Each structure stands twice: as structure tokens, then as C-alpha cells.
Amino acid sequence: MSTEELKNSITAILPSSTFDETGEFLNVVITSEELLPLMNTLRTKSEFDFDFLFCLTCIDWKDHLMMVYHLLSKTHQHTLVIKAKIADRNNAQIETVCNIWRTAEFHEREVFDLFGVKFINHPDLRRLFLSDDWVGHPLRKDYTDENMISL
Amino acid sequence: MRGLIGEDILTEEGEFIINMGPQHPSTHGVLHLKIWLDGETVKRIQPNLGYIHRSIEKMSESLSYRNFIFATSRMDYLAAHVNNEACALTVEKGLQLEVPQRAKVIRTILSELTRLQSHQLWWGCTGLDLGGVTPFFYAFREREAIMEIFEETCGARLTQNYMVPGGIMYDVHPNFQKRVKDVMIQIKGKFEEYDNIMTGNVILENRLKGVGYLSKEDALSYGVTGPTARASGLSCDLRKSNPYSAYDQVQFDEILDTGGDCYARYMVRMREMRQSVSIIEQLIDNIPEGDFQAKTKNVIKLPKGEFYQRVETPRGELGVFIVSDGAASPYRIKYRSPGFSNLSALPIMAKGGKIGDLVAIMATIDLVIPDIDR
Amino acid sequence: MRIFLSYSFSALATFIHSFLAGLISNGMFLLVTEMVITGVSLIVFLVLLCFFLGYMERRVAAFMEIRLGPNRVGPQGTLQIVADTVKLLFKEGLTPDSSDKFLFNLAPFIMVVASMLVVAPIAFAKDFQLYDINIGVLYVSAVSSISVIGILMAGWSSNNKYSLLGAMRSGAQIVSYELSVGLSLISIVILSGSLSLGDIVKSQENGWWIIKGHIPIIISFVIFVIASTAEINRAPFDLAEADQELTGGFHTEYAGMKFAMFLLSEYINLFVVSAIAATLFLGGWMPFHIGGLVSFNHIMDYIPSSLWFFGKTFLVIFIIMWFRWTFPRLRVDQLLTLEWKYLLPISMVNVIFVTVMAIMGWHL
Numbered sequence: 001m002s003t004e005e006l007k008n009s010i011t012a013i014l015p016s017s018t019f020d021e022t023g024e025f026l027n028v029v030i031t032s033e034e035l036l037p038l039m040n041t042l043r044t045k046s047e048f049d050f051d052f053l054f055c056l057t058c059i060d061w062k063d064h065l066m067m068v069y070h071l072l073s074k075t076h077q078h079t080l081v082i083k084a085k086i087a088d089r090n091n092a093q094i095e096t097v098c099n100i101w102r103t104a105e106f107h108e109r110e111v112f113d114l115f116g117v118k119f120i121n122h123p124d125l126r127r128l129f130l131s132d133d134w135v136g137h138p139l140r141k142d143y144t145d146e147n148m149i150s151l
Numbered sequence: 152m153r154g155l156i157g158e159d160i161l162t163e164e165g166e167f168i169i170n171m172g173p174q175h176p177s178t179h180g181v182l183h184l185k186i187w188l189d190g191e192t193v194k195r196i197q198p199n200l201g202y203i204h205r206s207i208e209k210m211s212e213s214l215s216y217r218n219f220i221f222a223t224s225r226m227d228y229l230a231a232h233v234n235n236e237a238c239a240l241t242v243e244k245g246l247q248l249e250v251p252q253r254a255k256v257i258r259t260i261l262s263e264l265t266r267l268q269s270h271q272l273w274w275g276c277t278g279l280d281l282g283g284v285t286p287f288f289y290a291f292r293e294r295e296a297i298m299e300i301f302e303e304t305c306g307a308r309l310t311q312n313y314m315v316p317g318g319i320m321y322d323v324h325p326n327f328q329k330r331v332k333d334v335m336i337q338i339k340g341k342f343e344e345y346d347n348i349m350t351g352n353v354i355l356e357n358r359l360k361g362v363g364y365l366s367k368e369d370a371l372s373y374g375v376t377g378p379t380a381r382a383s384g385l386s387c388d389l390r391k392s393n394p395y396s397a398y399d400q401v402q403f404d405e406i407l408d409t410g411g412d413c414y415a416r417y418m419v420r421m422r423e424m425r426q427s428v429s430i431i432e433q434l435i436d437n438i439p440e441g442d443f444q445a446k447t448k449n450v451i452k453l454p455k456g457e458f459y460q461r462v463e464t465p466r467g468e469l470g471v472f473i474v475s476d477g478a479a480s481p482y483r484i485k486y487r488s489p490g491f492s493n494l495s496a497l498p499i500m501a502k503g504g505k506i507g508d509l510v511a512i513m514a515t516i517d518l519v520i521p522d523i524d525r
Numbered sequence: 526m527r528i529f530l531s532y533s534f535s536a537l538a539t540f541i542h543s544f545l546a547g548l549i550s551n552g553m554f555l556l557v558t559e560m561v562i563t564g565v566s567l568i569v570f571l572v573l574l575c576f577f578l579g580y581m582e583r584r585v586a587a588f589m590e591i592r593l594g595p596n597r598v599g600p601q602g603t604l605q606i607v608a609d610t611v612k613l614l615f616k617e618g619l620t621p622d623s624s625d626k627f628l629f630n631l632a633p634f635i636m637v638v639a640s641m642l643v644v645a646p647i648a649f650a651k652d653f654q655l656y657d658i659n660i661g662v663l664y665v666s667a668v669s670s671i672s673v674i675g676i677l678m679a680g681w682s683s684n685n686k687y688s689l690l691g692a693m694r695s696g697a698q699i700v701s702y703e704l705s706v707g708l709s710l711i712s713i714v715i716l717s718g719s720l721s722l723g724d725i726v727k728s729q730e731n732g733w734w735i736i737k738g739h740i741p742i743i744i745s746f747v748i749f750v751i752a753s754t755a756e757i758n759r760a761p762f763d764l765a766e767a768d769q770e771l772t773g774g775f776h777t778e779y780a781g782m783k784f785a786m787f788l789l790s791e792y793i794n795l796f797v798v799s800a801i802a803a804t805l806f807l808g809g810w811m812p813f814h815i816g817g818l819v820s821f822n823h824i825m826d827y828i829p830s831s832l833w834f835f836g837k838t839f840l841v842i843f844i845i846m847w848f849r850w851t852f853p854r855l856r857v858d859q860l861l862t863l864e865w866k867y868l869l870p871i872s873m874v875n876v877i878f879v880t881v882m883a884i885m886g887w888h889l
Contacts, residue, residue, distance in 0.1 A: 055470050055472060506690075
């Protein structure tokens with residue numbers, strides 16, 4: 001599907017989504033509560049058929065967190081980027097997508113470890129890289145540590 | 152069953168827990184696997200990562216756009232050129248910079264040489280893990296020749312840092328074409344020897360056939376890429392689907408296999424080595440003249456936005472995601488490493504097999520742990 | 526020259542005996558002194574032999590792997606093993622705190638003793654046997670199985686899950702492969718009619734059994750070499766100590782001299798197994814004779830018998846070393862499948878063929 005068709009189809013499913021076409025891919029900006037139904041539709045409906053999640057990450061924009069999901073469809077060869085805005089930094093939570101794409105299991109553990117985002121219904125939410133008793137989430141912009149050296 | 156110090160060494164289900172790693176000869180790096188065993192059969196695996204986590208992503212947020220590339224050579228140290236190329240391509244995408252043809256062709260030749268030497272090391276280490284010590288030395292003999300080319304061209308054997316935003320750092324030395332052509336002739340003659348030592352061996356076939364099956368649907372769902380996925384029938388070669396550098400100017404085949412087991416993964420990599428040699432041979436005679444680096448400002452500042460570049464490393468798909476807010480350092484960098492997703496499929500591949508099978512599976516997935524931990 | 530070539534060791538033994546009898550009058554003391562002298566010289570000989578085997582293994586391995594091997598320490602690297610032994614002597618032999626100390630310390634000794642005991646009936650040269658027991662083959666087969674107790678003891682007492690896994694695998698492997706070894710040995714016993722090793726060698730006076738017994742004995746020989754490689758835990762059957770899977774298996778926790786004893790017992794086992802193969806199948810110290818050619822046999826007799834024996838033994842040792850550096854390792858269930866589904870039925874059928882051959886007189 002072309003970018004226009006994707007935009008129209010997604011607006012039909014979720015009218016409150018906004019779009020950002022400045023980059024290479026079509027970006028869809030939604031809130032964190034609207035994530036799971038949209039992801040289910042994108043995976044299961046045959047005109048979308050996004051079966052390959054190739055990047056799952058988070059960006060810390062100082063006043064909110066933004067979850068970024070890069071999706072690709074092997075059959076239709078179209079790409080989409082879903083951005084889910086998490087407004088509450090202190091109690092960041094979002095639904096997990098690891099029942100849809102199994103690769104999300106490790107990626108979400110990494111985001112939990114480094115950003116502190118809790119994933120609801122994740123089968124095994126523990127820290128991945130850092131030791132289990134580490135305090136804080138390093139990749140956040142307001143993270144400080146007495147051992148940190150600034151260049 | 153009582154252990155010597157009087158406590159029960161079995162769990163409630165009667166399973167025996169054993170730790171493999173982090174210091175272990177066949178985990179290809181510091182990987183800690185907790186294995187639940189029933190006799191010799193593996194019931195469950197839990198990987199524990201983070202032993203070589205160096206926070207490259209956080210560190211890059213305070214480095215300039217020229218400097219952050221240097222840290223990526225240490226990520227997947229067997230494919231430093233390809234990692235550097237990925238970062239350089241992302242920055243060029245942000246700057247909308249056109250790289251001169253000469254630089255593109257040389258980048259492709261060096262990337263394919265990297266792929267070749269990475270697969271050779273993989274081949275030697277697979278033999279070593281399965282108990283046949285001799286192939287290791289045969290693989291390294293040829294790999295030394297490629298390493299010497301790298302040393303002559305870039306000054307370093309392992310952490311090359313030769314690809315910069317705009318092209319390559321210095322021009323290649325005048326002897327480059329002849330050296331590469333000689334090495335290709337030498338390596339082409341050795342493929343038959345490799346097959347004689349390992350591929351046709353009955354014991355090797357018994358160790359690898361039917362072991363560690365990964366279906367195509369599982370490969371797609373777990374995000375497995377590279378030769379591991381291509382052996383399950385999943386077509387994912389980025390050099391064909393999203394060509395970059397000079398890959399659209401060469402003819403080569405995407406190697407697919409439908410076996411899905413360790414033997415299929417082994418054969419896919421053996422055939423990929425031959426394809427790499429063929430790509431290099433097509434390019435080495437016609438390196439175009441011209442600039443080796445496009446003009447860039449001294450301090451590179453990417454415009455506001457997000458840029459993503461995907462390249463095909465010897466292990467799979469590497470994705471570099473740069474978020475920029477207009478400053479001289481990246482705001483956020485995310486490396487989508489191939490090993491990370493390939494490792495997440497290990498528990499389902501190894502379940503139900505024996506410990507010997509686990510070693511064979513880890514060998515054929517070709518894990519490099521610093522790539523996973525970053 | 527002729528005296529040297531046809532030197533009979535029985536003359537040496539008689540000389541020493543009469544010399545000592547002159548010094549010591551009591552018969553009991555005389556016997557004990559002779560036993561001590563024999564024991565000490567045997568141990569010294571075996572240790573020196575292991576030095577040589579260690580050097581040979583490293584050089585053979587190196588040449589097969591297109592590299593050079595030790596060539597700095599001593600002329601052509603011959604003193605490398607001595608340097609390694611000195612290093613092992615100086616190492617701290619750690620005993621894990623929670624291990625069973627008695628069994629932990631006993632295990633290497635059992636392995637070494639079991640290996641050395643088997644050397645007794647082997648004939649190194651004409652008239653040069655420690656003790657020609659009349660049930661030689663049975664003795665060899667029985668005593669060599671004691672080493673499995675040493676391995677299990679080592680694995681259990683280390684209080685380490687890796688060691689336990691390695692020891693269990695090894696126990697299963699050795700016990701299974703003993704059957705094939707035994708059946709191969711029986712095929713020679715059927716043909717020669719005696720269990721004593723001295724008699725078996727004498728029966729090869731008109732030709733080695735591997736030539737006289739043609740096809741069934743060649744099959745027996747091949748099965749014997751394969752099964753013995755598995756018996757002594759050498760590659761491609763070395764999963765008990767597979768360092769790519771179990772970081773050392775049953776000898777993970779051993780360091781220093783105790784580890785050296787495991788290595789020593791492995792090399793002595795290698796020598797013993799090759800010596801048995803050479804004695805039973807290739808003629809022992811008997812030179813290469815062909816049935817009726819008397820003058821040819823007389824010429825062959827000029828080469829000393831000890832040279833024949835060691836030549837054949839080292840040929841078999843080289844073949845077993847060759848296996849190690851060529852093949853990958855078998856997985857444990859494939860190993861046991863190989864024995865129970867392939868080697869054992871083949872050797873059983875082979876024994877029937879040999880019996881038929883012996884009865885009908887189809888051997889040469």
C-alpha cells in the first residue's frame with residue numbers, strides 16, 4: 001500500500017492519530033492507551049499484514065516518553081512507524097506486544113531496564129543488562145550517578 | 152538424589168540446573184545460560200545478558216557525529232567495517248549527502264571481505280566447538296591473508312574505523328587491487344579443502360542434521376535475520392531488497408535453504424562465502440576514479456528528525472536509528488543488533504535436545520556477545 | 526653384532542637373579558627385592574614412555590594442523606614435556622572445600638594403578654615379559670575396567686555438576702564398549718586356542734593373525750581399534766572431558782600433580798591398548814614371517830624383536846592419534862547407538878564367522 005492509502009486506512013481505524021511524513025517512513029503518533037488494539041489490527045488484517053517488528057525502542061523527550069515501533073510487511077513490502085506517547089514519566093506503563101511479535105519480549109525487557117517503562121502482561125519483566133539490584137534507569141535524560149564522568 | 156553436602160540438587164520437577172558460562176569455551180563471548188536438564192535433555196534455557204554491557208548508546212549521546220562511529224567497531228568486532236558503514240550511511244542519510252562512486256565501490260569490497268573473514272572464523276570455531284580441532288587452523292590461515300589486507304589499507308586488523316560520513320577516511324594504497332585479487336585466487340582454491348575436511352564428514356552430518364529446527368513462522372516472529380533465517384526459508388537479504396552502497400551494481404544470489412536445522416545454516420554460510428568472493432571479483436577490476444570522500448563540514452550537525460538505516464552484517468540485519476534535535480551530538484541512538492533477536496530464538500531451538508546439540512546450535516547461529524550487549 | 530641382535534633377555538634376568546642371590550640369603554627377602562626392582566624400573570619406564578608419547582602427540586597434532594609444535598625447549602622441543610611436568614609439580618593442588626576429601630584424593634591413584642597393572646602380561650621382546658599369566662587376555666580385560674571406578678569417583682567427589690555429568694557419560698561409555706573389545710579379543714583366542722599372551726605370540730610364528738585370519742580378523746581389528754579408542758576416552762569419543770561442552774568433565778576440579786596423574790593414566794592406557802592390538806593382531810615381537818619361506822624368515826629375524834614390537838605399537842598409537850585430530854566429536858546418544866546398534870551385533874556375528882573359520886580350517 002502506498003503512504004496515502006496507509007494514512008487513510010489508519011485514520012479509518014483510529015481517527016485520533018496524527019501523522020508525520022518528514023522522514024523516510026510514515027510515522028503514526030498515538031497515545032499509549034490506544035496501542036494494543038491498533039497493533040492487533042495491523043498484524044491480523046490482511047491488507048496490512050505487518051508481520052515483522054524490526055525495531056522497538058523508546059526516546060526520552062524530557063517531558064514525556066515516546067515508544068517507537070518499526071513495522072514491516074514481508075508480503076506487501078510496506079513499512080510503518082508507530083509512536084506511542086507515554087505522558088506520565090513517573091508511572092510509565094504500556095501494553096506489551098509480545099503476544100503479537102515474539103521478538104518484543106527481549107526488546108521490552110531492555111526498554112524496562114534502561115527507561116523504566118512497565119509493560120502490562122509481559123511474561124517475564126526483569127532487568128536484562130544491568131544487575132537485578134540496580135537503582136535507576138540509565139538512558140533517561142535525568143539519570144545521575146556519582147560514578148558518571150561528563151566529557 | 153542427595154548431593155554431597157546434603158541438599159537436594161534436583162528441583163521439584165526432578166530437573167537438574169546447570170550454569171553454562173559466563174566463562175566457557177564455547178559460548179563465543181560472555182554469555183550466561185541457565186539450563187534446566189532432565190538427564191542429558193534440555194528442558195528450558197534462560198539466557199542472562201549484560202556481562203559486557205558498555206552503554207555504547209548512552210555514551211554516544213555525548214560524542215560528536217564523527218566520533219560515535221568508533222565505538223561501533225567494538226560492538227560486533229568481527230564485522231567492524233559493516234558496522235561503521237551502517238553508521239556512516241545513517242549520517243549521510245540525515246545530511247542528504249551523495250557519496251562518490253569510488254567510495255561506494257571500495258566500501259562494498261571491504262564489506263564483502265569482512266563478511267568472508269567473519270564466515271571463515273565462524274567455520275573454524277564451529278569445527279572447534281564440535282570437537283574437530285584441525286579446521287580452526289585451516290580457517291585462520293586464509294583469514295590471515297584478509298587481515299593483512301585490512302592492516303595495509305586501514306591500519307588495523309580488528310577495529311578498522313575506516314568508513315566516515317562522506318566516504319572513506321583515506322584513499323586505498325596503490326597495491327590494493329593486486330593484493331585483493333591474489334587473495335581471492337588463494338581462497339577460491341581452498342573451498343574444496345574446507346568441504347573435504349568438514350562438510351562431507353559423517354560425524355559432522357550426524358551432529359548437525361535435524362538439530363535445532365527453526366520454522367519460518369518462528370523465525371519471522373522472533374525477528375531472526377541473516378543466514379540463520381535464510382536457512383529456514385525466510386528471504387531477508389537486505390543487499391537485495393534494500394540495496395545500499397554498490398550492491399545494486401553487482402550480480403549475486405540470495406542463498407536460501409528450507410531445512411531450518413543446523414546443517415542448513417551451515418550450508419547457507421558456506422555458499423555465502425562463495426557469493427562474497429564472486430561479488431569482490433566483479434568489483435575489484437573496475438574501481439572508478441574520483442574522490443574518496445565527499446565534502447562535509449568540520450562539525451557535523453544533523454537536522455532535526457529521525458533517520459534509520461538497515462544493513463546486512465554477516466550475522467543478520469543491523470539497524471542504526473538516530474534521533475537528532477539539531478545539536479552536534481545525537482539525541483538518541485538505538486542499535487538494533489542482529490544477535491539480540493537471534494539469541495531470543497535460542498530457547499525454542501534448543502528445547503528437547505541434548506547439551507551437545509545446544510553447543511552445535513550456538514555455533515551455527517554465530518553469536519557474538521558484544522553485539523548483543525552493546 | 527650378532528650377540529647384540531639376538532640378545533636374549535633371559536640371560537640378563539638370570540644374571541641379576543644369581544647376583545642378588547649371592548648378596549641376600551633369605552629367599553623371601555630375595556623375592557621382595559626383585560619385585561621392588563622390577564616395579565620401580567617398570568614405573569620409570571612407563572613415565573619416560575609417557576614423556577615420549579606426550580611429545581609425539583603434540584608434534585603429530587601440530588603437523589596435522591599445519592603448524593610446528595614445540596621446538597624451542599631442548600633440541601627439537603624434546604624437553605617441553607619435562608618443562609610441563611615441572612610446572613605441574615609446582616602448581617597448587619586445590620581441593621574444593623565441600624568435596625569428599627578421601628575419594629577426591631584416591632581417584633587419580635586408582636586410575637594410575639589400574640593402568641599400570643595391565644602392563645604385566647605384555648611381551649616387549651622375546652623372553653621379556655613381566656609375568657606370563659596363563660589367563661592373560663582375561664586379566665587384561667578385567668583389570669582395565671577398574672579405571673571406570675576411578676572416573677566415577679573423581680566425578681562424584683568433586684561436588685560439581687559438570688564433573689558429575691562427565692563422569693556419568695564416561696561410565697556409560699566405558700561399560701558399553703568393553704563388550705565389543707571383549708568380543709574382538711575372543712576372536713583371536715578362538716583361533717590361537719590359548720588365553721596366554723605368550724602362547725598367542727608364539728602361534729603367529731608362521732604369519733601374523735591379521736594376515737592369516739584375513740577378513741573376519743581384519744573386521745575384528747577395526748572394531749578393536751574403534752572400541753579401544755572409546756575405552757580410553759580419547760577423541761572422537763572424549764565426551765567425558767569434552768572441554769567445549771563441559772570445561773573439563775570429570776577432571777575439572779583437579780590441578781597440579783593429581784591432574785598429571787590423570788594424564789599419565791590416559792597415556793599409559795593408550796600405550797597398553799596399542800600394545801594389546803599389536804600383540805594379538807599384528808604379532809607382538811614376532812618378526813614378519815611368511816609361512817614356508819625359511820630363508821626369508823631367517824633374514825627377518827635379524828631385526829631385534831623389541832624393535833618389531835615397539836614399531837607395531839607405535840603404528841597403532843599413531844592411528845589412534847590421527848583419529849583425534851581429524852574427526853569432530855560424537856554426541857553421547859550417538860556414541861551409545863554406535864556401540865549397541867552397530868559394533869556389538871557386528872562383533873557377535875564376526876565371532877560366529879571366526880568360529881566357523883577355525884573349525885573348517887579356512888585360515889592360513
